[in-house]
Amino acid sequence: MAPSNQLAPDALPPGFATVQQIVEGDHKTGVFINSMGVIIDVQEPRATKGSDWKSTIRIYDKSVEDNDESSLTINIFLPQKDMPKPARGDFVVLLRLKIQKRGFGDISLLTHRESGIYLFTGGKIPRPPADASPAFTLSTSRVKRALSKAELAHIPFSYHGLDKTRIPTEFEFETRLIQSRNFKEKFSELKDLKDGTFYDLLVYIVRTYDSGDKLSLWVSDFTENQGFYHHEYKGPNTALVQEGDPYGSCSKLTKELPATSSWEGPFGKRSMQVTCYDNHAEAIRNGSGAGKGHWVMLKNVQVKYGQNGANLEGYLRGDRQYGESKVNMVLLDSHEDPETMDSRLYRALERKRAYERSLKAQKKQIDDAAAAGQKRKSDALTGAKPLSGAKLSRREKRARQKNAQNAQNAQNAQNAQNVQQPETSVSAQKMNPQVKCENHTKPTSPLTDVLTKAFADLDIEGEEVKLPMPFTNLNYRVNVRVTNFSPPDILQFAVPKKTSEYDVLEDDGDSDSSSGMEDEDAATDFSSWEWRFALELEDSTPDIKQRERVWVVVDNQSAQCLVNLDATDLRRDAETLDLLRQRMFLLWGNLEEKKLEQRQEAKKVNQFRKGDPPPPDSSDNEGDGKNKDKEDFDSKVSNLPFNCCIRQYGIKVRESDPTKADAGNNKRWERVYGLFGTKIVED
Structure with missing residues (x-):
């Protein structure tokens, strides 16, 4: 019988969760959690867009030792010099890692700025009741604490009470490590797709179409491919294309949908149709969260020419190796931390923003030209003489020159040096000490x-x-x-x-958000x-x-x-409201009270003025707008x-x-x- 002060191997210290609890969803995604386990797989670190590198490890513990398919993936983001280098069978303690689930993928853990990783050499962990201190090799902790005595004492129980048959052999472990190092990249941007090849694609879903036996997606990564169907913008309410499959390679699909529908973009040869079969289509139908307006990673997509032989299409079928339970689609988060975001998603977001800005300018030119055409037609009917093309060009040129000069003036204003503020003589005055x-x-x-x-x-x-x-x-x-x-x-x-999905992007100096304007x-x-x-x-x-x-x-x-x-x-939130009101009272005194009294008085007066509109909710001069009213109001504010x-x-x-x-x-x-x-x- 174990001493009373010792924990059983499957009883974790307070505040820790087992692998089974995490992978089965006992805890909500997005929360921070502690866990520990034995390492059975490691992928070599890779560079990301930011300063951190990314490495992946997999662990298991007593709760899943009998299930060979159940393990917990840990995504580690750290500077390259700080990356842990665990060996097979090493023990790891994880503090404050974030639970995440992407699309149809499994639940995993993600390091954060406050996460801690503590590594112990498996072969050096002593048997209980000794603690694991002699086996400690590395701490990449950003948590402001060391492991407690209870946590260190539990590690030998957890390690030596575990069935270690799931730990791979040295040869198997090194083989997987080398494979992760020499992984052949199947990823491609849409502009580089070729007929007869399988690809991994990071794309934005433009549209979805369900025909019952299959489901089609129109996707884009905002690059152009000459093998794609050309969607043309011809002006307001004129961009009409065939719904679902404009070149007729999926007859069942088009029969059940309207013949034409407005195509919202992207225009040009920037979109490809991907037909999803089997479990992929079912997963999308059954509330996966993937749909129009989402970024996804599609894996092992077959790309080839469709039935018309003119345009490239994608096909996402069931995976024979993994059976129907495998879904080769991962929902991506375009709002995550840019330091940990997939660099390919970051670049795609930049392309999408650049495309939308360019499209906005092009649409305006086309719409203005269409409006000018209507104006000339109206002038012809009324006998008015339209401006010649040369005169229009000269007028536009003068406007551009003036705008350029004004823009330069604004830039000069931004670069102006701060002037010395004059010192003001201040008489004795009672100031608000709070x-x-x-x-x-x-x-x-x-x-x-x-x-x-x-x-x-x-x-x-x-x-x-x-x-x-x-x-x-x-x-x-x-x-x-x-x-x-x-x-x-x-x-x-x-x-x-x-x-906005563009919040993660670095400001290029030309966005509405950078200028203080709200993103439409x-x-x-x-x-x-x-x-x-x-x-x-x-x-x-x-x-x-x-x-x-x-x-x-x-x-x-x-x-x-x-x-x-x-x-x-x-x-x-009544508590925060009360605190806010108390603190603003310290700043503005009885101003809120007097404004409320003023509105109530105005409301009473307005009841006797039939037909008059109610007083405005807010203005610089509340009341009837006369200076006397304003002076009277100011005199009441203390x-x-x-x-x-x-x-x-x-x-x-x-x-x-x-x-x-x-x-x-x-x-x-x-x-x-x-x-x-x-x-x-x-x-």
């Missing part, structure tokens, strides 16, 4: 200086010219008080986060929230006659600093001035007037201000 900001030793600036437009000194052909800049990249410390906020309801200060195609994630509100600040610098006001944006990061809270759904940091910067906004599009490409620069480095502190 608001702190960065750079408190720097002098404050009055808002008049902040709002004054700057000029760049340019030398044009030997002549000095002062050019007004649309904005400057400057930081300020100001003395202000809050006079308004937006949205008017504090419940709306947190919003669902909008995400971004998806709303209701499981993730972010702060988004604005404050109107009034200059509280002593001894000044004109008290300027300015609206400042409080983005998610600045708000986290300001209130020391993470954004949530405030309509469902709050203390405070020091804060604000920054001036520019964002690109759409501009239909070419003469005002100083940011180029139908966009202009707009000057905005944002709060940063300011924090509310509680007693």
Whole structure:
């Protein structure tokens, strides 16, 4: 009988999960978990897009020792110099690894920035009750702790109580290792596909079509292949192609679907039809999550010319080696960490973004040309004389030249050097002690200086010219008080986060997101929230006659600093809402209370004015818009001035007037201000 202070071989230390519990889905994907086991397979490290390399190991433990097909795969991302080099039968302890499941693939574990890997030489692990310390060889831990005495003491029980017949021989282990090192890459981009070959493909699903006995996918990786069918864009509502199979190689499929349907892209020879049979089609039908708009890895796809002999097609059939249970499709996550993302997916995302930008510009040219044709036709009917092609070209050339000059001006503004802020004499003044900001030793600036437009000194052909800049990249410390906020309801200060599949890509300086504009195609994630509100600040610098006001944006990061809270759904999270309201009260005093009273009074007055519209929810001047009303409202608000940091910067906004599009490409620069480095502190 084992001593009472010793664990049985199959009883893991607290906080650990067995291999069986993990692979059978007892724990949710995405959570972090601890485990341990004996190594039975290792794949050589390979370079990834980022600084980390990737290696894969497989382990088993007592819970699955009788099931030769059950093991746990560990995907390790580390710098090459830190990669563990385990031998067959070595023991590994894993701390804080992430559970993941891709598409139809098995559950596996993935290292994270806070993961720990502890390696022990199998042949040196002593028998219990001694602990495993003498066998310890390597730690690649990013966890801020060493293994506990209980964990070290359990390893001998786990190792020596295990049936080791599943550990491969030295020859088998080395053979697999060499095979992983010399693996013949079947992967190919669509542009390189050739007739009569099997490939692994990383593709984006454009469309799916189910004909009952098989299922067809239209896929693309946004490269072009001359063997593909050509989808042509001819203008709005004219891009019509045959649904499912435009060249008629699958007669059953086309009979059950409309003859024509709008093709949304990608256009050109960028898409290939892949017909899925057997378990592959069934897996897609049965809620795999793979469908239109998803990235997938398709393995062992046969590529050959279809029945018409003119276009390449793909065929995904059952795998004879593994039987019908094997599904050669893996669902990929285009939102994962770029450091661990498959470099091939990263490059495909870059191509997709570049294609969509190019298509947007081309569509505009075609649509504008079509609109111009309609205009000329209308002019002919009314007797108006249309502009000649030469005049149109000259006009467009002048607009391009002006836009180019404006773009250069904006670039000069971005490169302008920060000017020294003037020191303002500050009289004795009672400041809000519960608001702190960065750079408190720097002098404050009055808002008049902040709002004054700057000029760049340019030398044009030997002549000095002062050019007004649309904005400057400057930081300020100001003395202000809050006079308004937006949205008017504090419940709306947190919003669902909008995400885009391009978030993982490095900014190339020409994206809407980089310029402060929202991505039109971004998806709303209701499981993730972010702060988004604005404050109107009034200059509280002593001894000044004109008290300027300015609206400042409080983005998610600045708000986290300001209130020391993470954004949530405030309509469902009463605790966070109460904390937010308490902390904002320390900043703006009774402002929220007075705004609420004002809205209630306006609502009562409006009840007696039949036919009048209700008062607006939010405006710079709430009430009837008269200065007296605003002055009366301001006199009722009681709050203390405070020091804060604000920054001036520019964002690109759409501009239909070419003469005002100083940011180029139908966009202009707009000057905005944002709060940063300011924090509310509680007693």
